[in-house]
Amino acid sequence: MQIDRTISLLKQGKHITEDAVYALCLKSQELLMTEANVTHVDTPVTICGDIHGQLHDLLTLFDKSGGVEKTRYVFLGDFVDRGFYSLESFLLLICYKLKYPDRITLIRGNHETRQITKVYGFYDEIMRKYGNSNVWRYCCEVFDYLSLGAIINNNIFCVHGGLSPDVNTIEEIRAIDRKQEVPHEGAMCDLLWSDPDDVEKWSLSPRGAGFVFGQNEVNQFLHTNKVELIARAHQLVMEGYKEMFDGGLVTVWSAPNYCYRCGNVAAVLRIEDDLQRNYTIFDAVQPQDGVGNAIIPTKKSQMDYFL
Amino acid sequence: MADAVMKDEDLRLTDDDNVSNNMNGIKSEKLYDFLQTLSTCKTNALNNFKETTPKDLLPLLLEHLLVTIPNELFLKNSAQDQERLQEINSWITEKFLKLDQFPFTILRICQLCYDPFKYFKINELTKFVNAIEKCCVVTSALDINDDKDPEVKNNDKSKNNGHIYNGTKTNNATDDTSNIESGNNDEDVSLVKIPWIDEVEADPEFPQFLRDIDSIMSVNFGYDDGEEDEDEDMDGVQLSMENDNDIMMGNSSNVIVEEYYENDGDNEADLNNYNGLAHSNISITDKELDVEDEADEDYNENASDNASDEDDDDEEENGLESNYKAHQEVDDEPPVQVGQGQRLDESKTPRKRKPTELDIFDYNDNSTLNNNNELTTPKKHKQDDSTLVIESPIITTTVENKSVSVVNDKRDVSDTEIHLESKAITDKKSTLNDTSVAGSMVTGTSMLYSPCDENVVNVNTEKIRAITDINETSPLGNKTR
Numbered sequence: 001m002q003i004d005r006t007i008s009l010l011k012q013g014k015h016i017t018e019d020a021v022y023a024l025c026l027k028s029q030e031l032l033m034t035e036a037n038v039t040h041v042d043t044p045v046t047i048c049g050d051i052h053g054q055l056h057d058l059l060t061l062f063d064k065s066g067g068v069e070k071t072r073y074v075f076l077g078d079f080v081d082r083g084f085y086s087l088e089s090f091l092l093l094i095c096y097k098l099k100y101p102d103r104i105t106l107i108r109g110n111h112e113t114r115q116i117t118k119v120y121g122f123y124d125e126i127m128r129k130y131g132n133s134n135v136w137r138y139c140c141e142v143f144d145y146l147s148l149g150a151i152i153n154n155n156i157f158c159v160h161g162g163l164s165p166d167v168n169t170i171e172e173i174r175a176i177d178r179k180q181e182v183p184h185e186g187a188m189c190d191l192l193w194s195d196p197d198d199v200e201k202w203s204l205s206p207r208g209a210g211f212v213f214g215q216n217e218v219n220q221f222l223h224t225n226k227v228e229l230i231a232r233a234h235q236l237v238m239e240g241y242k243e244m245f246d247g248g249l250v251t252v253w254s255a256p257n258y259c260y261r262c263g264n265v266a267a268v269l270r271i272e273d274d275l276q277r278n279y280t281i282f283d284a285v286q287p288q289d290g291v292g293n294a295i296i297p298t299k300k301s302q303m304d305y306f307l
Numbered sequence: 308m309a310d311a312v313m314k315d316e317d318l319r320l321t322d323d324d325n326v327s328n329n330m331n332g333i334k335s336e337k338l339y340d341f342l343q344t345l346s347t348c349k350t351n352a353l354n355n356f357k358e359t360t361p362k363d364l365l366p367l368l369l370e371h372l373l374v375t376i377p378n379e380l381f382l383k384n385s386a387q388d389q390e391r392l393q394e395i396n397s398w399i400t401e402k403f404l405k406l407d408q409f410p411f412t413i414l415r416i417c418q419l420c421y422d423p424f425k426y427f428k429i430n431e432l433t434k435f436v437n438a439i440e441k442c443c444v445v446t447s448a449l450d451i452n453d454d455k456d457p458e459v460k461n462n463d464k465s466k467n468n469g470h471i472y473n474g475t476k477t478n479n480a481t482d483d484t485s486n487i488e489s490g491n492n493d494e495d496v497s498l499v500k501i502p503w504i505d506e507v508e509a510d511p512e513f514p515q516f517l518r519d520i521d522s523i524m525s526v527n528f529g530y531d532d533g534e535e536d537e538d539e540d541m542d543g544v545q546l547s548m549e550n551d552n553d554i555m556m557g558n559s560s561n562v563i564v565e566e567y568y569e570n571d572g573d574n575e576a577d578l579n580n581y582n583g584l585a586h587s588n589i590s591i592t593d594k595e596l597d598v599e600d601e602a603d604e605d606y607n608e609n610a611s612d613n614a615s616d617e618d619d620d621d622e623e624e625n626g627l628e629s630n631y632k633a634h635q636e637v638d639d640e641p642p643v644q645v646g647q648g649q650r651l652d653e654s655k656t657p658r659k660r661k662p663t664e665l666d667i668f669d670y671n672d673n674s675t676l677n678n679n680n681e682l683t684t685p686k687k688h689k690q691d692d693s694t695l696v697i698e699s700p701i702i703t704t705t706v707e708n709k710s711v712s713v714v715n716d717k718r719d720v721s722d723t724e725i726h727l728e729s730k731a732i733t734d735k736k737s738t739l740n741d742t743s744v745a746g747s748m749v750t751g752t753s754m755l756y757s758p759c760d761e762n763v764v765n766v767n768t769e770k771i772r773a774i775t776d777i778n779e780t781s782p783l784g785n786k787t788r
Contacts, residue, residue, distance in 0.1 A: 002453075002455070002456070002457060004350065004351075005456065005457055009457060009458050014459075015458070015459035016458070016459065017457055017458070017459050019455065027411060030445055030446055030447055034444045040437065042434040042437055098411075099414075099415065100415060101415060101442045101445075102437070102442055
């Protein structure tokens with residue numbers, strides 16, 4: 001397993017052999033297995049939101065935020081789907097995790113499941129690139145081992161979606177058996193699917209999974225668990241980040257020009273040792289048509305229905 | 308070079324009062340030397356582990372980790388941290404030292420131990436222990452001799468996946484042999500590969516066959532390779548482009564591609580002609596078809612269909628035409644049926660393909676254009692054609708019965724110019740045409756609008772909105788509480 005070589009190939013968006021992907025997935029499972037459901041992270045740390053297969057923007061993210069050599073990162077999930085480089089993005093994160101186990105924390109998002117990736121692009125991408133679904137299956141195995149949340153310095157709770165009516169304390173999250181496909185309901189599902197909004201109490205989510213929660217729920221959670229911030233992703237924010245409920249909750253979104261057309265900027269949130277919050281905003285990489293690493297592989301992939 | 312690095316280290320360390328000597332506080336000179344070499348190694352640092360054995364290195368490293376680092380380097384040493392370090396120590400001893408192996412994260416462990424203060428403040432022993440714990444609690448060992456290249460090579464691919472990559476390889480061999488040596492010639496392959504190609508067994512004579520075809524074709528039809536060679540200087544780009552074409556060739560792997568290129572020009576011309584007349588006079592369409600029927604037109608039609616993306620009328624006509632053809636076959640000419648069936652399928656293909664964002668924009672433009680000119684968009688016709696199950700004569704008959712009145716209007720046009728045998732069919736066709744128009748007007752929306760489109764529009768207006776998954780109702784949707 002040549003991690004450095006793999007990383008450099010991935011950065012160029014090149015094909016990695018099935019065997020290499022398998023080896024990566026196996027090793028990363030080993031690392032993830034030992035992590036708690038809510039894994040501990042030290043400051044200073046950079047919190048990153050959804051990536052969604054936008055490899056070029058992920059590289060920009062590392063570039064703008066100091067790089068993995070110098071900075072600790074927490075990724076809040078949704079590495080795959082929608083973008084054209086889901087596999088490369090996810091493998092790159094895994095590679096970094098293997099090379100710097102203390103620097104990268106990966107949290108599961110609602111897209112890190114078999115059901116969702118089948119529908120929203122990751123599965124199709126693998127089929128297009130490999131002609132079979134083996135690589136997709138390896139990756140899904142890794143998804144099952146991803147942590148459900150992270151806690152930074154016992155002060156900031158990180159999760160992909162939001163809170164759950166079934167979860168009052170972080171200890172209750174630690175009791176979940178997370179090594180499974182995300183269920184359709186219950187605490188594990190809600191953590192990955194819920195959204196904050198201006199509502200009085202727990203409400204049904206328009207997504208069909210998870211709940212919508214408001215300031216009351218957030219305040220209660222913060223108080224019960226003695227944390228001061230909930231950092232989450234899961235929703236597109238045009239400005240890259242959005243603080244809600246008097247700064248008790250923040251949404252961080254790290255996929256600029258989401259789906260290559262939303263025109264949003266992206267942000268990462270750096271938490272300093274004194275828990276000061278610094279946001280770094282970055283823009284999407286401009287697509288270069290006709291160049292080898294064109295972001296949207298339109299012209300060429302259109303060919304596939306000629307034959 | 309090594310001297311320069313040493314100087315840097317010395318300089319930095321003299322600044323740091325908390326390190327007792329210039330060996331980063333490392334007691335063992337041997338360990339220091341090793342870690343120092345390791346830290347100066349930019350590439351292939353793992354090779355250093357070939358020159359030492361776990362039995363030599365790990366005890367020194369563990370002692371440094373367990374005693375020197377917490378007691379002499381960091382300021383505060385709590386019992387809790389010491390305990391955790393003990394656990395790490397016994398873990399490494401049990402799982403790796405006794406088996407004479409390195410953990411696969413050994414490089415990172417060494418980096419952290421070599422210079423903890425590069426990463427942590429002097430009073431952050433707990434953070435250091437957190438980090439080292441994450442690196443140490445693994446089970447699999449380092450495999451230094453594993454030098455399998457993760458990059459997908461042409462050779463691998465042709466070996467594993469059959470002929471598709473043979474095409475790439477052989478063609479490059481004729482064009483530019485140096486490409487293969489450099490190993491750069493499969494750039495961007497990942498974006499172009501066509502899955503179903505894999506299902507075909509590779510023929511032993513295939514490479515030779517391909518080479519023949521390729522050499523003929525690249526001479527006769529001047530593939531894009533040539534153009535790009537002239538246009539672009541950047542090697543990578545050029546190579547990737549070439550490869551695309553190569554793969555195309557490899558895929559097609561037979562005369563089909565040839566046909567396509569051969570007829571492409573004519574076809575476009577035909578189509579223009581054809582589109583102009585299409586709506587004014589159906590019979591001309593029919594005549595043309597009869598003429599073309601002789602030629603091998605399956606691919607002509609489809610190729611032009613795809614090629615002229617900007618004109619939706621093409622698609623419409625093709626749809627109707629194939630529709631019509633299908634009837635003809637069912638009724639009159641069984642022998643050609645296979646070909647026609649194929650053609651039907653082919654003409655559907657673009658519709659099946661999942662529209663990408665760019666496509667959607669294209670289609671939007673087109674459909675608005677068409678909406679201005681005519682009452683219905685071609686897409687609607689197409690959609691309805693397919694729902695009518697064109698191949699089945701039974702269904703068609705029912706449709707005909709239902710809308711006899713409509714048929715009469717069209718028949719006037721048809722009767723005059725159409726030769727006798729296809730008259731009945733033309734009737735059916737016009738019937739179909741009309742019903743589908745009606746149908747599409749009822750439906751009102753083009754099927755080619757992806758539902759996410761509306762979402763995107765909304766997203767731009769609303770600041771925060773669940774666009775990510777708002778339409779992801781599917782798998783987790785039926786939750787009841």
